[in-house]
Amino acid sequence: MSHHDSHGMNLVLHVWRQKGPNEPGKLEQYEAKNVSPDQSFLEMLDEVNEQLIKTGGDPIAFDHDCREGICGMCSQVINGVPHGGQERTTVCQLHMRNFKDGDTIYIEPWKAKAFPIQRDLIVDRTALDKISQAGGYTSAHTGGVADGNAILVPKPSADYAMDAAECIGCGACVAACPNGSAMLYTSAKVAQLAELPQGQAEAAKRVCNMVDALQENGFGNCSNHYECQAACPKGISVKFIARLNREYQKALFK
Amino acid sequence: MRILTSTVGRKILMSITGQLLILFVLIHMIGNTTIFFGALNAYAEHLHSLPPLVWIFRLVMLSAIAVHICYGVQVTLENKAANPGAYAVKKQLKANFASENMIWTGLLLALFILYHLAQFTMHLTPDVVVGLDAINRPDVFKMVSTSFANAGIAVVYFFAMIMLFLHLSHGIPSFLQTMGWNNDKTIPVFGTGGKVVSAFLMLVYISIPAAILVGALK
Structure with a gap:
């Protein structure tokens, strides 16, 4: 599919899906195939969304803007840590080289009473x-x-x-x-x-x-x-x- | 009164009352160690020779405990409400068992204080032996050593002192931070210092029932 075929990772994602602020939400499972270690976390999600759109699915909604770690829009709790746990790194600057082939990744929105969930991984701040x-x-x-x-x-x-x-x-x-x-x-x-x-x-x-x-x-x-x-x-x-x-x-x- | 209701005001009151209680824990520990020098009865008699002072001291401690417990319960309930805690996966980076269970270690300590007062201050528990020593002072040593010779009672004290260790290992660095006496250099020092001081207090307190239990103090 891409020039990264030889290094591509296959990952299992558990993503929080929620249609609206007052809807119930739950984790749903997706597969991210042939992920390049050079991709950012958000680029990996972009590709998952492209596949979802192609197959008639509902793309995962998430916040992002500058994608260079300075705007403060990206907001995902990855495997239990906000922004994924790499020191001083936003989700957009977290790269897939931090994961290994076969990894299971949990992706959830910020969860706090003060931040109502708007949709999927988007919260109102x-x-x-x-x-x-x-x-x-x-x-x-x-x-x-x-x-x-x-x-x-x-x-x-x-x-x-x-x-x-x-x-x-x-x-x-x-x-x-x-x-x-x-x-x-x-x-x-x-x-x-x-x-x-x-x-x-x-x-x-x-x-x-x-x-x-x-x-x-x-x-x-x-x-x-x-x-x-x-x-x-x-x-x-x-x-x-x-x-x-x-x-x-x-x-x-x- | 902003200090009584605001989130930082109440934190400052928690800190100040906590400091008073830590001061008490420290003085009480020093007083207790007189048992190792055969001076417990003399110490107890001196302590109670000024009843008005004893009562002022007791009232101050009681108010500090009351404020500390009321705000502790109140902020814990608010914090639970502010955090739905619904992450499927949550990894703690810095919070630990002690910092997360302040309410439980605190409430267990409150129960222990009630038991301890009922036992050695009010003499309400069946194990307590009340009497006078050879020179007609209340025989506190005999009372304490008889009770602590009971392994079950000693274990209650060991457990309570572990609770004290947990509560203070977070409480000491926390009160310093809340008073604003902290910066990048002191944060790790207070973190470690809090654990060391708490461990020291726990070990000294535990050494008394332990020494009696193994028969080292007679």
Whole structure:
């Protein structure tokens, strides 16, 4: 079929299929034949879908966009780990060379109360947007473009804020969390903005509002399992959660 | 009051009450080790020579436990609701038996505390021998050594201390994180340190009924 015939793998997939938000879902079995080790996980699914379409089946719905690991759209729990368990790797950047011929792969959507399943592997992550809308920005007037460089940011602070800003908002932290909490996501934004001079003016209000939004949108409480950091495709550290806790305590006395 | 209802506020209260309880566990352990120096009765008498102080201490501990249990149960129920837990396959990367079973190790410890108080504080259990020693002090040593000579009772204490180890091996690093006293360098140190301190507490506590059971303390 393709030039990869000699290296092709045959895999058994168990994929979560669900027609709509209020429909019951279940795992269904598919075969992925002649998979190239050079394919990405999503390309493998593309081929499965092509076969499904050719045979009159219903293609598997999944989220994706940039396919270069920066947009945060892809969202699959593969063999029990969000994004498949390769460190700092999104599903789109996970390659089939990580699997062997004959492997059985379980593919499920993010599962958390805050992320209702829309269809198959697609979940609604609006709840994360609600958290950001509650304070993940600066509204203090910071001047025009030219003034941007007038506010000096120490290099260590810039690095720290950039580490926090690496979050792509995919929601793997929530999918991995035994409590369905979005504390890592929330803390990354709180820490990033609290570290920068432009964000400090609203730091207290921000942490309170974002934490409230976290609670109001169906997420659970953080109990420090640190499962989130391990699953995060950007390696966001739970040190930012410690920072959020500090910012919250400061806000209590404000 | 934001601190009483918010997800982070309640976590901070869990942490502070937890710290009070750990402090108690530490002081209680040091006090108990007087048994190895033949000073348990003297220690117990000193401890109870100031009844108002004893009662203030008891009330503080009781309130800390009440807050810790109420919030513990509440957040656990909320967390179960927030996570339908319906993955067909779920691999834990970092969470462990201790972190996942805080509610159960905690509730078993609460039951143990009730038993322990009923036994050695209120003297309600049948095994308890109440009497005075040669110089007319309450003979705590005799009471404890008689009860712990019963293997069944000693095993209950061993089991409870394993629960304490599990609860604190997650609880210690967790309270530090919640207070915000953490960064990339300290996270692994506190993780290991929490286990070491918990194991130390467990072993010292267990050494007392164990020593009595094997007849090393008479």
